[in-house]
Every structure is written in structure tokens, then in C-alpha cells.
Amino acid sequence: MRVARVALPTTVDEAVVALRDAPGAQLLAGGTDFCVEVNFGLRRPPAVVALRRVRELRRHAVTPETVVIGAGTTYADMGDPGLSSALPALAAAARTVGSPQVRNAGTLGGNVATASPAGDTLPLLAALDARVVLRGPSGERTASLGEVVTGVKTTSIGPDEVVVEVVVDRRPGPQQFVKVGTRNAMVIAIASAAVVVDVEAHEVRVALGSVAPVPVRATAAEVHIADAIDWRAAGGPRASEGALARFGELVAGAASPITDHRSTAEYRRLAVGVIARRALERCVARAA
């Protein structure tokens, strides 16, 4: 029987070296995607580089300008008070992922590298124009999420590259993550939406999951609603019923969903418009 070699690096640099030294080696983080694929016979790496001992990957840092989230941050970690108050929608997304066991093991880096259309951290990262920091044999590079996640389960991550961390700019204002599934917990998204309202820049950022091959920004909806919101209203930003309804329609229009065994394209489009609008209504008051 062929037995995979396992490397147990304790630093990112060691991990990069281990990847380079064992051709075909693959990174193992929480294993919640990796091991499923092994069970299904879809993945049989000759060597494994396990990241659990790389402590620097599990750090996160919240500054007034940015939030830096290590690739080894688990879904359970995303509920950490400092991190969740800076990125409440990330914590909300994390709460929807799998079961407690999966949230204790699964990581942000694994979610990005898996690049599933249903990856639940991805819409918020897309909404925030996240930057992904990768390290390989020739050093570190930074790429946008869109450059990294190139299609359904495909990325531009090199075979000897490690995702080190994800960096987002802080946006003052409310944010939401909403996810539709046929079950009330532990379900793969049929449609999801992240909505970020920046009350200083007067911007609304909306990104959608599970309705296109990669997370998509609903730019037309963003532009429309940023114009339509009365940002200076007493009691906080507000928008009219009509503007909110139009926002929902424009969001639905940004989706290019498919029909599969989980749902239909038509429902996904309908649902993503509804949830984006509801998410926004939690951030922005409805004008009478």
C-alpha cells in the first residue's frame, strides 16, 4: 500500500520548504474538505504537509484600519470577541458553517483554497475587497480574492504556495451575512449574501454566494442604493420602500445561478434578492 509522507512544520517557511521538497505534496489544515475528498477517492496525495502546528497561521490582528486574519483561523475562532466585533458578518457566516465539530476544525485558509461557490466566508471577503497574502519559495505576494478564486473550486494558488493570511480594511457601520439552505443548520448554502454598510464613505457593498461560479459583487445594486440612501437622516441612514425593492431586484439580476440537485436557478435568484434586501433592512432604516 502506498502510504503518504506527512510533514509537520511549525512555521510557514518550513511549510513552504516541505511543499517544495515533496513533489505533489498537499497542505492539510482542518481536513474538513481534504478528508472528505480522500474518502470519496478524489484525492490521493503522495505527501501531506499538515499545518496544525504552524501557530503563526492562527493569529489575527485588529487595528483601527485593518483586520488581518491568519489562514489557520477556525470558524470557532471567528467568534472571538475582538474579531467578531470588528467583523460581525464573518462571525455570522462562521456560525452557519457545518456543525460544532466542523467549526472547531475548518479554517479560513481552507475555505479560500477550496474555492467552493458555497464557501461561506467568501461573500464577506469579496464585499470587503479582501487581499490574500501567499508565501512561496520565491517569497510573499498579495492578491485580491478575485485573483485567487478563479472558478468553481479552482484557484491561482501555486502548488508550493501557502495562504498565510487575509487582510481587509475596516468599514465603519453595520454588516450582515445571510444564508439560505433547506435545513435550519449544517447545510450548504443555496444562496447567501453579505452586506456591508460604510456610514463614513457612504457606500454599500454586497457580495453573493452560491449563485455564480465565484462570489460576485452586485455592483449595480451597490451604486443604486448608495445613491438612494439618505445618509444624513436623523437616526441613521434610511431608504425608501421603492429603493429597497429595486435593490433586491438588482441583486437578483447580478446572480447567474444554476439548477442542480440542491435547488433551481430560479429559486436561487429569487432568494438572493430577498435575503440581500432583508440584510440591508437590518442595516438601514426604511423611510416612511
Added chain:
Amino acid sequence: MVRSGAGVAERVTRAQRGDRVGDSPVRPDGAQKTRGEFAFSSDLWMDAMLWGKTLRSPHVAARIRSIDTGPALAMPGVRAVVTAADVPGRPTFGLELPDQPVFASDVVRYHGEPVAAVAADHPEAARAAALAIVVDYEPLVPLVDPEAAIDAAPIHPDGNVFRHLVVRHGELGASGDVVVEGNYEVGMQDQAFLGPESGLAVPAEDGGVDLYVATQWLHVDRDQVAASLGLPADRVRLHLAGVGGAFGGREDVSLQIHLCMLALRAGRPVKMVYARDESFFGHVHRHPARLWYRHHATRDGDLVKVEARIVLDGGAYLSSSNAVLSNAVCFAPGPYRVPNALIEGYAVRTNNPPCGAMRGFGAVQVCFGHEAQMDKLAAALSVDPVELRLRNALERYDRLVTGQVLTGAVPVREVIRAAASHPLPVPQDPAGTMMALPGGAGATADPVHVRRGVGFAASMKNIAYSEGFDDFATARLRLEAGADGEPIATLTVATAEVGQGFVTLAQQIVREELGVGRVVLAPASTAEIGSAGSSSASRQTWMSGGACQLACATLRSELIVRAAELWECAAAQCLFDDGEVVRVETGERLLVRDLLVPAPLETTEEYHHRPTRALDADGQGDAHVSFMFAAHRAVVDVDPELGLLRVVQISTGQDVGRAINPVQVTGQIEGGVAQGIGLALMEEIVVSEGRVRNPSFTDYLLPTTLDMPDVVATVVEELEPDAPYGAKGVGEPPAISSGPAVLAAVRDATGLPVTRAPVRPQDIAYAWRGGA
């Protein structure tokens, strides 16, 4: 759990005497199971054993031009490869008729049909070898529409119609003042037991084989395995391994014959464990159904006639389709008095996955139809749906549409009243957590998006096998003195413990009958004892329970005879009283332990239920042994815009005859409700063009704790005259009307028709958007 009815007062005194009938002792395997120490069939292990792997068809329908096993045999570590050409005996198997090939030889009739099997030193080697087998398929156009199958060219020598059953009852020309009509559809549910199919076959010195396997019925497996191996039944010995759930999905043979063929070919023990995806292909599912109904009633609300047409998709092979259809047709009207009926049922063969037994067995599918119809009728008559059901509820001595007179306990009104009378849950708290709303963790809804609905449904089902089948049960009981002189009762039954708790009941029964505290259950094996029948059809409490009770009665008589000999009196002067024999005239007493001094006592008994008859050409006849009734009220929160649901509460009344173990009854009710609402909300094997699209727990969704409502139950205890202790079965009813009650609540909340189970988010959301 609330309890009402006879027998309650009596139990208080029994309870004081400890773990007997009516108490709730902890199950003997409970601690092991909760600690993860219980050995399930997938934990079987033997030194030098091989690992088996099945090769399955990637095609839905195909002709097999050739199979080349050479490349697999040439691989390192491969010890045996078998195909249809290697089946030593009968090439087919089946529960009702052997119409299913052990391995496909010339034709493949469903996606995932077994084509070959491999045994190798390591599971990986077996998997690689199975993939190395070269099968040349010529794909055929699959027959996947059950309606079309009735007249389509046969896809099997036995034809496409498994059974066409018509019930003609009363005046077929009768009609009512008020008529309601509807079409309904039920999707394909899976038993989704947690322990996948697994077993270990060990070749024996006598040329036979010992098979350790998780199953529901050892003897019926044994007979099918022996026939295909071409061996006499006594050289094929089946032993029950730890069963991780069943729900009907282990009634049919899955890996049993393959494993034994591999073990005999390789001359070594072979173990096989299906992975989850293979399990979805390895067992039969619940029949998808298409239903058409027309109900007639008087203006006062009395049912006049029920017309129905039922089409069950049996998939590629027969399995138990004939019996499932019989139930669907018999129980098509539900638990109501129906003077006239014309009910036509078809069970047909298609190239879809084979369907067979699952908890509720035919009664589940039709319940979605008859209960939606009762609500429609109530709406047409402007009466309360519960009142309409009470008005038409069956009573003792009423006739079913099959002409059978109900002679047992028929507490239909009691279960309906019980389900309707529990307090409704508090209205949802606007400040409460979003987790409690439809959409749950996804935070899709705010309270303003949610409407609450209440729905009601009632159901009935038979206990044990029907239409002339003698599904007897056997028990052997041995009483002997232990090392300390205290008596030990050893009970040998072939009853499959599939989680239902028969092991607990058996101990309670022996304690009840003999007053012997120490009751040991011997392993279940065809080598040790005769058949127990299947652990299905809610029948083991009655049937194996009855066999245990009979065995106890025989030994009690023998203890009395021994006592009478010692006292030199007539046996008629002695009584058995709670572990002692009493001489009536003198009040002298002898303990069981004293009576065992000369020698142990042993007896083997068979318990048979009263005979039943096959249905005649008009669907008439006393086809069933006994019936169980249940009612469910569902409170459901609905987010109609997104079509998302949350069941808040299920309130139920269930007719149990007598609760032999109240805690276990509660367990069956809660588990059955989970399975019932699962079918209403999310559980469906998605099949398109015959292909299974979601063979995993990622995509075959089962309810989680966030989907499970509070369950409030009243068990109605009206003793069943024929049954041991008056106890009916309890396993199936909770899974029957709970789902239909949920859909009724969704209709109540939204005003939408909701005619399909499971109801999908898009079904509600589209209709809502269209109507709103």
C-alpha cells in the same frame, strides 16, 4: 408523556416491584452505545481477513456486452473476484419473489446495480481492483416514468406491473353532496440508518459459511443466501452483528450473498463495509408515490365515498412492493368510516432505484393524500378539520374498505382528541433568537417575515405481516441455577435488535412472568433457534414478545409440576406467584431456585398470530392482524417569501394498546416524528433520469436539532384483545401522520395548496410570489 386509558393504576404497584412490564428499565446495551463501546457490524474484525468491495453500474439501464475481471485478478493483494458467472446456486434473490440478480449478467436495470465483487488484502487494494474490472456496457434508454411503465415494453422478463390491486367496496355509483378532488406526490425517502451495511463472512470447515451481519431478519436472509450459494440452509449460518438502525432498509439482501461468495472463493474471512454513498445504492428506499383522490360527503360531513388512484414506483426490482401496495390501497381512506370506495393501486417496475420497506410501509404515502383531502373537505363544508375527523372516525366493529371488521381496540377519537388538546406553544417571541425562526442559523428571517400555521392529520396502519403470511416468532427459554444458586433465565431468540429495544422488553417480560431477576439474552443466530420473523411492521413486541411469554408460561407449568411432585399434591392445587410456587391449601411456598435443583428447565415455543387472508379480486378480505392509530397536530412557522420552515411543535395522541416500556415508547414517538417531518420538509433522494443525484449526507438532508420541534405526546392505552399484554406496536405510527400534519400547517399559514412531500423552498416561494 401523558398517559390515558386502562391499566395505569395497575402499573403503580408493578412499578414498585422493579423492571417488569410497564416499567422503564435502562436498555441493556444503552451504556455501551452512549459511550461508543458497542460493537456494530462495521467493527467486526478477524485476523487475516480480507476486504470486499462491490463494483456497481454507472449506468441506469444498459446491456452488458462483456466483463473482463483479468486486470483485477492480476493486481497485487487481490484474492477473489466474482461475477454473475460465479453464483453457484440461484442467480437471483428477492423478498417476495427472486427477480433481482445477485450480480447483473446481461442487463443493468438501475444506477448502482452490482456487477462484480472483489476481495483483497486491504480495502484500498479492493477498491482499486474493482475499478480495474473492465465492463463493456451498451447504454439503453431508461424507463423512468412510473405511469408510462404500466404500458411500456417490459424491462424485465416478469413485466413492468408488479401488482395491480383494486378495492371495490359498497355502492360504486354512490356520490355525495360535496366532492373534493386532488393530486398529490411523495418523493423518495431513504431510511438513512447511521450504521452502513456491513458484515463479515467466514468460510466453515463443513464447506458452509458463517455470516455475521446487521439485518432485520436473519432467517429470510439465510434462505436467500443459501439458495444462491446452492447450499443446504443448515450450512449457512447467520449471526446478528450490531445493527446501527434499519427502518426497513435492512429487510432486503444487500451484501450478504456477495460476501459469502467471496469468502468461499477466497477460503478466508471477508469483511465488507459500505461507505455512505454506496449505502444509498445498496438498499431499497421508500416508494415515491403519485396519488389522485376524490372524496364525497354529505352536507352534514359524513363521508360517502372515497375514490383513489395510487401509483407506486417500485424501481427496478420487486422487493416488497406487492405488500407495500396492499397497505397503500387498504389504508388509502385513512382511519375513517367509508361506506363506498373504489381504490385502484399500481406498483410498477422502472429503471429507478428499487424501493421496498420503510417505516410506515405504504401507509405513509397515502396519508399525505387522505389527510389533505380531509382538510379540503372540511374547508368545502366550512367545518373544523378536527371535528370532521372526529365525526368520521372509525370505531370498533366498523368495516374497512376491504370488508374487514375491526374487532380490536380502535381509539381513533381518543388519539385525535389527545393530539388536539395539548396546549399550543407560546407565540414566537419577537425579541427571541433568529435561530428559532425559519432559516435557523442562516438568519434569513425576522419575526415580521414569519407566519404561523397549525395543521392536523390522523393515520392508521396494520401490525405484522398480512394477506395470509404466517410470520411466526420462536423463543427458547432456559432456567437454571447460577453459581450462587439464584436462577438465571437465558432467552434465545433470533429477533433482530435494530435499536427498537426488544432486548429490554424481553427481559421485562421474563421478569414479569417468572419473577426471575437475572435474564440473559443469548446471541441471535440461525444456528441456535428458529425464525423470529422480521423486526419490522411494528410486530416484534407482539410476536417475539408473544413467543417469550409462551415460553415463560410453559416453564411456569413445569415449575408447578415439579413443586406438586415435591409436595405430592395435584398440580391443580399449585399456583405460580411472582417467582414462587404456592400450594393453595397449605400456603407453602417454593422458590424457583429450589425447583431448579434437580435440573435446569428449557423449552422452545413458536408464537403465531391469527391467520389472515389474501385480498380477493375486489380487494376484499380479512387481510390484517391488527391496527394502530395515531393523530398529529403540527405548529409550523413559515417564511413564505423564501419558502423556509420551522416546525415549532408536534402534539400527538398514539394508540399503543399498552406501554410495556413507557420511556421506549417516548423514544419511538420522538424518533418517528423526526423521520416523519423529515419527509415533509427535506428528506428526498433526488433522482433524475434514473440517476441518484445526492447519495451523501451533505445533500440528503436529515433534520438536525434545530429542525426538530418539541414533541408533546399522549399515549392512549386501550388493551388490544389478541395481543400479549394488550400491547400494540409503536414504531411506525409516529412517522405516518406527523409529516402530513406539517404540510397541513404550511397550507394553513400560507393558503397555498402544498401537494408535494417534501415541500421544497421553491415550491412555496414561487407559489407565494405568484399569488402575492
